[in-house]
Amino acid sequence: xxxxxxxxxxxxxxxxxxxxxxxxxxxxxxxxxxxxxxxxxxxxxxxxxxxxxxxxxxxxxxxxxxxxxxxxxxxxxxxxxxxxxxxxxxxxxxxxxxxxxxxxxxxxxxxxxxx
DNA sequence: CAGCTGACTCCTG
DNA sequence: TCAGGAGCCAGCT
Numbered sequence: 647x648x649x650x651x652x653x654x655x656x657x658x659x660x661x662x663x664x665x666x667x668x669x670x671x672x673x674x675x676x677x678x679x680x681x682x683x684x685x686x687x688x689x690x691x692x693x694x695x696x697x698x699x700x701x702x703x704x705x706x707x708x709x710x711x712x713x714x715x716x717x718x719x720x721x722x723x724x725x726x727x728x729x730x731x732x733x734x735x736x737x738x739x740x741x742x743x744x745x746x747x748x749x750x751x752x753x754x755x756x757x758x759x760x761x
Numbered sequence: 762c763a764g765c766t767g768a769c770t771c772c773t774g
Numbered sequence: 775t776c777a778g779g780a781g782c783c784a785g786c787t
Contacts, residue, residue, distance in 0.1 A: 655784060674769055678783090689784045691768035696785080710769065717768045726768090 656693035670750035
């Protein structure tokens with residue numbers, strides 16, 4: 647059991663990101679909410695930034711609430727876009743994704759607790 | 762031990 | 775509608 651609400655923030659973040667299904671994208675806020683930290687969106691981004699290249703965590707499915715890539719590094723951002731498009735997700739002319747269509751969890755869908 | 766930074770989000774003007 | 779400022783949280787120096 648875990649008496650502390652945050653035994654491993656990053657670890658929980660990765661677990662939540664792994665829940666995102668193929669062909670879908672989730673926002674930092676959504677991931678944080680699933681972990682139990684509705685205000686920890688910033689921590690999610692920080693945790694993903696520390697991910698290694700050989701990780702099995704689908705970090706590319708995580709974008710900001712506007713449906714746009716929020717990575718500061720242009721190279722990394724380009725890679726993320728390619729990976730997302732490779733799963734069938736379409737970017738709009740403004741460079742953003744339609745969360746109402748590709749966003750996850752979808753409205754009405756329920757997400758089980760991570761742990 | 763204290764302060765700074767950052768793949769975020771929300772509130773006002 | 776667009777722009778700016780404040781709040782939150784975790785990891786480093």
